[in-house]
Amino acid sequence: MADNDNKVVDLPDRQIVREEASLWVARLDSRENNPDVLNELQNWLNKSPTHREEFRRLSALWGEMDILDDLNYLDDSHNIAEQTTRYSNSRWLKRIGGIAALLLIAIASYLSTGPNKGLEQHATFHTNFGEVQTIALSDGSTLTLNTDTTVEVAMSGSERRLNLLKGEAHFAVAKDASRPFSVYAGHGLVRAVGTAFSVYLKKRDVEVIVSEGRVELMANPPPVSGGDSAQADASNPTLLKVIAAGDQAVMADDGLKRLEPISEIAINRKLSWRSGMLAFAGDPLSDVLEQVSRYTDVRVEITDAKIAALPVGGYFKVGELDGLLEALETTFGIRAEWVDEKHVRITQSS
Template sequence: MGMGRGDQHVATDLGSYDDAEHWFVRLLDPECSAGERAEFEHWRSADPQHAAAYDEIERLWRQSEEAAKDPSIVAAANRALRSGPDNHVPRRWLYPALAAGFALLLAVVTLPQWLTTPAAADGTRYSTVAGQQQTVPLSDGSSILLDTDTAVTVRYSARTRRVDLLRGQAQFTVQGNHAWPFVVHAGHGTVTAVGTQFQVRLDGDSTDVALLRGKLAVAAESPQGRTQEAALVGGQGLAFGADGHLAAVHAIDVQKAEGWTQGKLFVHDWRLPELLAEMNRYNAVKLEIGDPSLRDIHISGVFRTRDQQTLLQLLQRGWPIHARRMSATQILLLPNR
């Protein structure tokens, strides 16, 4: 049977379909390694028949997903499963593509749940404590860099790569796969990526998104069910809140955005409470303002996230401030009198 796109036709043998089915199912497995994916790409590019077979399997899978929603078709598939001595679809008398499509339809009805729903109901959880950062490599070659006091849950399924940001902030480096979107759920919205690097941060009811490279689709939903959507390109960011409203897209300072990944804070005209709050995220000892008169101090500079001593020295030399240790975990900033 000839297959292809447009006016180009490639004759595809049954063996190519068998191999394509094997690769298709293997690639859906969350445990499929980067090495196996590279081996698949080598197989696919080695012969035009391989690419044509895989494209057809992929197309039939999409069709079979729709077909599986029809009760009459599901019933027919189940009857076919119960027929025959070995419960196998009688493929050899069918055209290869029809056989492959029917087999994939049966897969929708009968495959184990990891193939049609998330790998685990609760997913796999990763978290860091205050002052800790951790890089989490994922099975598809993507990775997540967790910042201090951050938690995520990862759920990979056949249809999507899902990550829930539960608290804190993270940087996502995503391997491209247009057929398998990477979706981050955070706050009251989602961030969908294909082959990008971006950051998402939860800060109270606000969710901030910063795109370092590539493209992103951002969507937020209001409590009333209304959805707003926006598209970002590299060097842009936005925020959304619990009301589902997307703030205007704006240019970001990429160096500043990447600062925390290097243990740095790039600070420009921050109020002292803002700076202390950010430094406190990375340290067990908390710096607190002990007098309202210090709240309007504005500071600029580059600070090491875990270097409280340098910050304290700077504050006490540059402003009429002295630091008083109140306990093992609290330092109070007070004005000189």
């Protein structure tokens, strides 16, 4: 005891460690495994036994056997960066398909634009229920579509216009000051030059989260559908607010509805769908089920207001409704009854 009298040990907050561990698992599964990243992971794991415990536990919950295989290389006696080659080789065959797909995208982009490569692009992209898709745009930007999302893209030599018709998308924008990057959604317009942000068209509201740089929030009718989707209403957009990284805003038909700061951890949690996960931290069960239901055509009904308000925290793979229902039954003692194959009713367990 005497040796420890002058030492203060900070016990880690398990909830924060759990959130950070889930993001590390997602980063590994997204193939982000260069030496610098893996050294960063090594330092994070060495912070406490809790860090290692949560990392291994969430890796197992992830349900991907290649992740579990990769974890076998995480040995305290070796530096993770020294294992990069072995780690990478274990996935090389799996990555060939992805590389080939990117090559096809690049070839298709070149053939469609000819000598104006990077300037002209007209296309519509769509994802089905439970599908998440990342698309390389002709200007070097990256578009990631969440489940059941449709985006029209219209780029020319003078402007870059996108119309989010439904759903949610994340935009990593290539810098080009001569061609502002404009995303129309509902009666809102989000404009940037080079930054990263997400836009979620939720009924009539437009939710915007900025993870890098700054964007302009503007009020303007959406582009006219049909024909040239790049043609917006003739009225001039009205600037509502300039927001920066760490801001979350909601625009309604009549203007800016809400603006509030959001932490980096919360941003990563809200955008975890890009890595195939859904993350929650004390969200009401009704909100959790609403988000999970976006990835399936099954309707989930809650019959009790008290059940709907239950705070839920955890990490779930997109589309795995059965796993979520099982976890709810085990943790909260509630009952999930399948009325039919497209309808689940949540009730208090007797």
